Amino acid sequence: MTRIEVTLFARNPTSIFMALIFPTALLMLQGFVIPGTDSMIEDAGPDFAGLRVIDLFVPIALTVAMASVSLTNFPSAICGYRETGVLRRLGATPVGAHRVLLAQLTVSAVTLTAGAAVAIATAVLLLGATTPSNLFLVCLAFLLGTVQLLAFGAVIAARIRSGQAANGLGVLLFTGSMFTAGVWTPGPMMPEMLRLISGYTPLGAASQALTAAWYGQPMPWLQVAVLVGYAGLFALVAARIFRWK
Numbered sequence: 001m002t003r004i005e006v007t008l009f010a011r012n013p014t015s016i017f018m019a020l021i022f023p024t025a026l027l028m029l030q031g032f033v034i035p036g037t038d039s040m041i042e043d044a045g046p047d048f049a050g051l052r053v054i055d056l057f058v059p060i061a062l063t064v065a066m067a068s069v070s071l072t073n074f075p076s077a078i079c080g081y082r083e084t085g086v087l088r089r090l091g092a093t094p095v096g097a098h099r100v101l102l103a104q105l106t107v108s109a110v111t112l113t114a115g116a117a118v119a120i121a122t123a124v125l126l127l128g129a130t131t132p133s134n135l136f137l138v139c140l141a142f143l144l145g146t147v148q149l150l151a152f153g154a155v156i157a158a159r160i161r162s163g164q165a166a167n168g169l170g171v172l173l174f175t176g177s178m179f180t181a182g183v184w185t186p187g188p189m190m191p192e193m194l195r196l197i198s199g200y201t202p203l204g205a206a207s208q209a210l211t212a213a214w215y216g217q218p219m220p221w222l223q224v225a226v227l228v229g230y231a232g233l234f235a236l237v238a239a240r241i242f243r244w245k
Contacts, residue, residue, distance in 0.1 A: 001103040009107055015073045019111040023065040023119045030057050031127045048188050056186035058129045059210035061119040063181045063203055069112035070149035071170040075156040077104050080163030088245040097244055133216030141213050144227040145206030151234030152202055158242040180204035187211055199223055202230050
């Protein structure tokens with residue numbers, strides 16, 4: 001089943017773009033097109049002294065990679081199966097419809113990780129970005145962010161009847177959430193109140209946890225707690241309201 005999902009992903013240009021190209025393309029746009037991103041950071045505190053503005057966008061690109069797949073590709077695929085009756089038919093076979101969900105979750109997790117890896121490699125090679133100060137903590141934050149955003153995507157996929165509608169809602173939520181992730185203004189450069197509020201949102205918590213880990217700050221316990229809380233909440237809601245047909 002996973003092999004079939006990989007084949008379907010490889011045949012879908014939109015899914016490939018959102019997973020493997022969009023996070024890096026957005027980062028390159030910020031690095032080479034938007035003025036001022038190559039300048040040194042001012043008034044962001046001693047933890048970010050000596051860094052350029054573009055350096056702050058690298059952890060944000062990882063958040064974008066997680067969200068672009070979790071909120072668009074994943075729910076649209078599941079709802080597309082519901083729309084065409086695939087989930088209902090598989091539910092009546094020994095294979096079981098749950099295997100489609102597991103296969104799609106696996107493909108989504110792998111492709112968003114690949115998209116993040118492409119973004120990091122491009123940032124280091126073309127933008128001269130710094131590498132993570134605490135790789136273990138970066139991986140932990142990335143894992144928690146991935147779990148809670150895929151659970152968020154499962155909530156989107158739980159009831160919507162068509163793949164197109166799920167994709168539309170996912171894109172809407174993704175676009176709005178990029179603000180709290182720091183795509184327009186990185187977390188350390190946000191006004192204090194806005195940064196605090198963003199830290200309690202799914203993408204904001206993931207972005208701030210990754211930024212703290214990337215630049216060697218203490219364990220971001222608040223953001224970790226928010227990520228774990230959202231993961232549990234979204235998973236519970238998705239399990240309660242999910243419909244196979």
